[in-house]
Amino acid sequence: LDPLTIGRLRGRLAVIGLGPGAAELMVPAVKAELARANDVLGYETYVRMAGPFRADQVMHCTDNREEMQRARHAFALAAQGRSVVVVSSGDPGVFAMAAAVLEALHESTDPAWHNVDLEILPGVSASLATAAQAGAPLGHDFCVLSLSDNLKPWDIIEKRLDLASQADLALAFYNPISRSRPWQLGRALEIVARHRTAQTPVVLGRDIGRPGQTLRVTTLGQLTPDQVDMRTMVLVGSSTTCVFARPGGGDWVYTPRWYGEKPTS
Amino acid sequence: LDPLTIGRLRGRLAVIGLGPGAAELMVPAVKAELARANDVLGYETYVRMAGPFRADQVMHCTDNREEMQRARHAFALAAQGRSVVVVSSGDPGVFAMAAAVLEALHESTDPAWHNVDLEILPGVSASLATAAQAGAPLGHDFCVLSLSDNLKPWDIIEKRLDLASQADLALAFYNPISRSRPWQLGRALEIVARHRTAQTPVVLGRDIGRPGQTLRVTTLGQLTPDQVDMRTMVLVGSSTTCVFARPGGGDWVYTPRWYGEKPTS
Numbered sequence: 001l002d003p004l005t006i007g008r009l010r011g012r013l014a015v016i017g018l019g020p021g022a023a024e025l026m027v028p029a030v031k032a033e034l035a036r037a038n039d040v041l042g043y044e045t046y047v048r049m050a051g052p053f054r055a056d057q058v059m060h061c062t063d064n065r066e067e068m069q070r071a072r073h074a075f076a077l078a079a080q081g082r083s084v085v086v087v088s089s090g091d092p093g094v095f096a097m098a099a100a101v102l103e104a105l106h107e108s109t110d111p112a113w114h115n116v117d118l119e120i121l122p123g124v125s126a127s128l129a130t131a132a133q134a135g136a137p138l139g140h141d142f143c144v145l146s147l148s149d150n151l152k153p154w155d156i157i158e159k160r161l162d163l164a165s166q167a168d169l170a171l172a173f174y175n176p177i178s179r180s181r182p183w184q185l186g187r188a189l190e191i192v193a194r195h196r197t198a199q200t201p202v203v204l205g206r207d208i209g210r211p212g213q214t215l216r217v218t219t220l221g222q223l224t225p226d227q228v229d230m231r232t233m234v235l236v237g238s239s240t241t242c243v244f245a246r247p248g249g250g251d252w253v254y255t256p257r258w259y260g261e262k263p264t265s
Numbered sequence: 266l267d268p269l270t271i272g273r274l275r276g277r278l279a280v281i282g283l284g285p286g287a288a289e290l291m292v293p294a295v296k297a298e299l300a301r302a303n304d305v306l307g308y309e310t311y312v313r314m315a316g317p318f319r320a321d322q323v324m325h326c327t328d329n330r331e332e333m334q335r336a337r338h339a340f341a342l343a344a345q346g347r348s349v350v351v352v353s354s355g356d357p358g359v360f361a362m363a364a365a366v367l368e369a370l371h372e373s374t375d376p377a378w379h380n381v382d383l384e385i386l387p388g389v390s391a392s393l394a395t396a397a398q399a400g401a402p403l404g405h406d407f408c409v410l411s412l413s414d415n416l417k418p419w420d421i422i423e424k425r426l427d428l429a430s431q432a433d434l435a436l437a438f439y440n441p442i443s444r445s446r447p448w449q450l451g452r453a454l455e456i457v458a459r460h461r462t463a464q465t466p467v468v469l470g471r472d473i474g475r476p477g478q479t480l481r482v483t484t485l486g487q488l489t490p491d492q493v494d495m496r497t498m499v500l501v502g503s504s505t506t507c508v509f510a511r512p513g514g515g516d517w518v519y520t521p522r523w524y525g526e527k528p529t530s
Contacts, residue, residue, distance in 0.1 A: 024294035027284065027389060067522070091389075093396045095522070099404030102519035106509050114512050122397040124292060124356075124387045131358045132387040139364030140417075141425055143408045143434065152405075152524035160406055160432040167428035168421070169408065244371050247379050254367035257332070257360070259417035 011078035012036075013116050015098045017091040017123020020209025021049055025124050033085055033121060039077050041070050042087030042097070050087045065150075067097060071104035079112040091125040095146050095174045127172040130205030130233040133215050136254040137203055137235045141169050147184050148175035154184065161188050165195035170241060170255050173234040177225055185225040185234075192236060196220055201243045201253050203235040204228060217243060217251040276343035278381050280363045282356040282388020283314055285474025290389050298350055298386060304342050306335050307352030307362070315352045330415075332362060336369035344377035356390040360411050360439045392437035395470030395498040398480050401519040402468055402500045406434050412449050413440035419449070426453050430460035435506060435520050438499040442490055450490040450499075457501060461485055466508045466518050468500040469493060482508060482516040 014033045019025040034040070034050055037057055042050070044061035053059060062070050070086065078084040088096035098120045105113060131138045143164040149157060164171060171192065177185045192200075198221025206229070207213045218227070220236065228234060241255045256262070279298045284290040299305070302322055305312055309326035318324060327335050335351065343349040353361035363385045370378060396403040408429040414422060429436060436457065442450045457465075463486025471479045471494070483492070485501065493499060506520045521527075 019292065022294075024297070025292045025387065027290045027292055029287075029289035032289070068528075091393045091397075093393055093401045093403055095404070098397070098401035099519050099522045102400050102404075102517055103507075103521055105517070106507060106519070120397040120400065122290065122389045122393045124389060125393060128356045128358055128387045128390060132356075132363070132385040135367045135385065136358045136363035138358055138409075139360070139367075141408070141410045143406070143429070144403075145406045151522050151528060156433070156524055160434065163428040163432035164408070164434070167425045169425065169429070242368075242371060252367055252370070254364050254371070256368055257364045257416050259421055263333075263416060 009081045011081045011116050012083045013074055013078040013086065013101070013118050014084070014121055015086045015092045015101050015119070016088065016121045017096070017125070018046060018049055018087060018089050019124040020090060020126055020129040022209045025129065025209055027121070027123060029121050030123060036083050037085040038082040039084045040087060041074050041084065046087045046089050049089065067100040068104060071097065071100045074101065075104060075108065075113040075116060078116040079110070089126065090129070091123045092120055093122065094125045094127070094144065126174070126208065126233050127235070130203060130208045130235060133205060133208055134203040134217065134235065135252040137201070137237055137241055138170050138172065138255065139257060140238065140240065140255040140259065142172060143169040144172045144174065146174040147177070147188055148181065149184060157188070158191060161191040162194070165192045168195070168238045170238045171236040173236070175230065176228050176232060176234045178230045185228060189220065189223060189225070193220055196236070196239065200239070201237040201241045203253055205233045205235070206231050208233065215250070217253055274346040276346045276381050277348045278339055278343040278351065278366070278383050279349070279386055280351045280357045280366050280384070281353065281386045282361070282390070283311060283352060283354050284389040285355060285391055285394040286314055286472075287474045290394065290474055292386070292388060294386050295388060301348050302350040303347040304349045305352060306339050306349065311352045311354050314354065332365040333369060336362065336365045339366065340369060340373065340378045340381060343381040344375070354391065355394070356388045357385055358387065359390045359392070359409065391439070391473065391498050392500070395468060395473045395500060398470060398473055399468040399482065399500065400517040402466070402502055402506060403435050403437065403520065404522060405503065405505065405520040405524065407437060408434040409437045409439065411439040412442070412453055413446065414449065422449075422453070423456060426456040427459070430457045433460070433503045435503045436501040438501070440495065441493050441497060441499045443495045450493060454485065454488060454490070458485055461501070461504065465504070466502040466506045468518055470498045470500070471496050473498065480515070482518055
């Protein structure tokens with residue numbers, strides 16, 4: 001085989017992040033990758049968000065829970081020489097498909113899978129898109145946690161919440177609540193409240209960067225789990241996070257760059 | 266004044282994130298904002314990265330430390346009805362200009378400043394761009410810390426390092442070292458090493474997304490501060506972070522989505 005043919009036979013697998021959803025927040029590298037794809041795999045909602053696709057492109061939509069099967073399917077297609085895209089929303093490296101794809105590769109002894117041209121393309125993460133809409137609540141040290149105990153024991157989540165709250169880090173919660181996990185958020189907020197006052201600012205961003213987005217600023221004392229659903233990003237401020245009114249209504253939220261004594265300049 | 270004139274007179278201030286540097290990782294909303302700008306303010310390196318600019322656009326380059334003066338200057342220009350862009354690299358909400366701009370507005374009683382059409386436009390952060398190049402080291406719960414004690418006391422940094430390491434969070438270090446802060450990184454690594462083994466994977470990404478980028482995978486036991494400079498992003502794995510070889514050389518690094526017992530599917 002000549003090098004050109006080998007190049008054509010070597011498949012490609014790109015794990016991409018769409019960003020929050022709006023086209024103007026998707027990086028050009030991801031747009032180019034979607035245009036060259038033969039196959040697009042992902043949770044149906046995200047595959048639809050990534051489209052429209054041409055008639056020659058194959059969409060493989062699966063349920064959100066089947067991450068490992070999807071990752072293996074992507075390698076099986078790419079190993080045939082196809083150009084394959086695995087779609088995540090936000091950034092693929094933050095509670096999304098990049099870790100599953102690498103785990104599938106790590107487990108595999110198939111040289112054809114290891115020969116695939118694999119690339120992870122970053123995107124604007126949901127936490128940072130929500131933070132930008134609110135101002136800069138993650139403008140200082142922060143911690144990003146998933147509250148889902150589907151893939152980790154609840155006691156490690158409690159331990160992390162307790163330590164991160166003690167550390168006075170701003171907090172971003174992914175997967176804050178779902179029908180099958182109804183009580184976890186309330187318990188999480190109790191743990192945070194051991195170390196933060198009731199006045200601590202909280203940002204609730206729902207469907208940020210998508211049609212019908214809503215942004216709400218409240219406090220730790222006023223937040224109740226019924227204000228949150230699985231499409232809500234929850235950002236909890238640190239002891240230094242500030243809130244002030246916007247002239248058109250609503251609030252700005254930011255965590256200053258300094259901690260302790262305010263600089264004089 | 267008619268509404269159109271008022272609209273024209275109402276200045277705009279956009280705080281934007283360029284992403285890591287490469288044009289294909291800058292979101293279209295930021296590109297559009299740069300095109301409409303009358304004035305562009307920022308640290309010289311980032312303003313140059315955002316260009317080229319037209320002859321009618323004014324560049325205001327300042328030193329990296331003068332964040333509050335730059336923020337006030339931006340409001341003073343926007344309050345005159347101009348369209349102003351403040352440039353950060355990465356995401357403006359992560360150790361960058363968004364927090365300074367909001368602090369400047371919060372301190373001001375000038376209604377003209379509060380009347381400015383202010384928007385924060387997110388970007389691909391340096392930590393997530395570096396993570397994508399390495400694989401998915403931040404694929405599970407993680408913590409983002411600045412090691413600079415210019416604007417916060419060193420003891421809060423030590424406390425946060427200790428608690429975040431105890432919590433077994435993956436760690437991303439911004440501002441890991443500089444000529445004026447030579448010993449802090451070594452001390453930080455000692456604190457992390459109380460809670461992590463010497464085999465813990467570490468990713469060093471230098472100038473990721475820019476010309477001459479380098480990516481290096483090492484371990485906590487082998488890392489020494491002389492391998493790091495101020496342009497290096499340091500990512501430290503958790504106890505579950507895995508490393509395996511890429512066929513072309515180098516390694517993939519990822520933190521699995523699960524914790525504790527590995528799921529069977």
